[in-house]
Amino acid sequence: MRRLPAGLISLAAGAVAWELIGCVADVPFFPPLTTVLVRLAAMVAGGQIVASLADSLVNLVIGFVISLALGLVTGVAMGRYRKVEAALGIYVYALLTAPSLVFAPIFFSLLGEGRGSIIAVVVMYAVFVIVINTASATQGVPAHLVEMARSYGASEAQVLLRVMLPAAAPMIMAGVRLGVGRAVTGMINGEMFIAVVGLGRIVTQAGGRFDGASVLAVLVVIIVVALGAVALVQAVDRRITRWVPQTSRGDQ
């Protein structure tokens, strides 16, 4: 039997099933695949998707960049200085596992009904996983490399920048990858709660109209965005961690 990629076969089978069930069932919440694709094309042509997508991406990018900056700094501080880890550790773990959307009403009351609240939700979703992974990565930097650097006169800043950060990069990138996925979720959830701009808003509106085809069309776009963001991060990951020997590279 020829080695065909199982994933593709599976997706193809799923697409066929979607089409068949959709046609047979004939319900508003499960339109056939072709209907959804046609609707998607129409929405793209009509400009609704593009505008909302742009809004969503702006929210995502700004929120993610803030998460990255906060996450890296906090994570490195926690990894390098025991006292910082002692002070912040349990709070970071707690906030990581807690349902982040529960803070949305708070942001809403603090930042109003606008982009700021959505971005705050994105940060809330993404930052903690980045902190945890960065802290763990920083702690795992081989002590002898730090010692070597100090023996050659490296200042604290040089140790952090030239030794700890590059050494921790592979594991940090794993956290960043997880963070991107969570950021996309935060973006959508935030936009659905604070229905002002973006893809989340269209989904909610379409749902209110009982427009199943539009909901699924936007859902397709959302999934593509999510997968695309993760793929982008993986590409950056591969570039940054080119030096890691093949045997120890985990491809998850």
Place this chain on the structure above:
Amino acid sequence: MIEIRGLSKSFVGQDGATVDALRGVDLDVGDNEFVTVLGPSGCGKTTLLKAIAGLAPWNEGDIVIDGAPVRGPGSDRAVVFQNFALLPWATVLDNVAFGLKMRGVARAEREERARSLIAMVGLSGFEAKRPGELSGGMQQRVGIARALAVQPRVLLMDEPFGAVDEQTRRLLQEELLSIWEEHRLTVVFITHSMEEAVLLGDRVVLMSARPGRIAEIVPVSQKRPRSPDVGAAERAEITGYLWNRLREMHQERR
């Protein structure tokens, strides 16, 4: 060059008991002298080296180098590490230039110096490779080049050939001898191999454990330049003596 007086360091071990890593160590190392430090594990030889390097604190005593007391790492000393401690993501060139970069030397100058040292240790052509692509022996050559690049007055070597196979070790010993002939530095070289200690050193500092202290200093008066093939018998005598002393120490411990 190096004066050590009454150096003592102790710490509380895992079981709560106090361990004397070093107690009352006195040692003088002269200019351009090659001193090897030998002893069983736990005798404090690595602690001693790290203290001289300024990487580890101590409880009592002084270490003075060329009149200046040791307060931390300094540009007058450079360390070669047992497990190489190369930055795995950096090229050979950047690794060799690392110490210079930390001292703020401009790029053009430090790359030029790095290249000449890479040539000296016989790794020309490997400047763009990463440590993962090199053998153990080559990696340690990079480590030695890095140490020499900062032009230290004292070279501190912590069992530098312990992590490579014997054939590579012999090659590295010969290369180190010839490098030293050319650039006479003060060297403190830690090893657990008696043959190596006698081959390389002007004096062998024999240490014993619990507490860590200097048991004896054995001079090796063989003429330089040394070579593994010449004067082996003479060295074997000293090696035999050292082994007897070490065996006594091991037996005492039982």
Place this chain on the structure above:
Amino acid sequence: MRPERRLRSALPYQILTFVVFVAAWELFVHLRGGLLIPRFTETVEATVKLLGSAELWQAMYVSNQALVLGFLVAVVVGVPTGIMLGRYRLLERFADVYLNILLVTPMAAIIPLLVMSVGFGLASRVILVTIFSIVMVVVNSRAGVRQVDPSLIEMARSFGAGEREIWTRILLPGALPAIMTGIRLGLGRAVTGMVIVELLMVSTALGGLILEYRGLFKAPQLYGTIVIILAEALLLISVARWGERKLTRNRSVR
């Protein structure tokens, strides 16, 4: 030289962080004030009062129905599914694509579809919580079965074990720690699902309270409700972690 001192306890630092947080909160309210941001003391007061009110517990009862039922369905359906995927490679290769997509997709976007198809009742809430929770359970159960040492299966076969024995004696016990991890993570996800339901789908109970307090500008009660939801989430997750540790204490072979 900076010696690494062992921290005796993290508690003082944790308390310090909390104090700083509260101080910053009070300062912020002092500077910005307004109806929308309650003070720390007001929030604590409101929280305590809420905990004594029948209204809150009624809401908790209703909202948590979706949590409990959804979680149970996720475990009852998810664990066997994950185990099957782990055992039968062929199945897994086809399912893998969908699992990867599900792991990245924001499940909340499915809500409009659910509402359209199943309505606003308990069923749709339970379904959403199940969807949130089940992926974690499946993925971890699958991983648990996959990491069982194949040589153990071979060994069992060599002693004449049939498929049933392999399941009960080798696979299930070996996969149990990972399955418990999946259940624990699944509980966390189920709680998240419940919150999503309350905030985005149908504000019956807790979500309804939040909307009401927000609409009436009753900020302390709003924050209080959020604190209580957070507390429940953290409590459940802690219990799950404790349960996981208890049940898998002596099982892993190290």
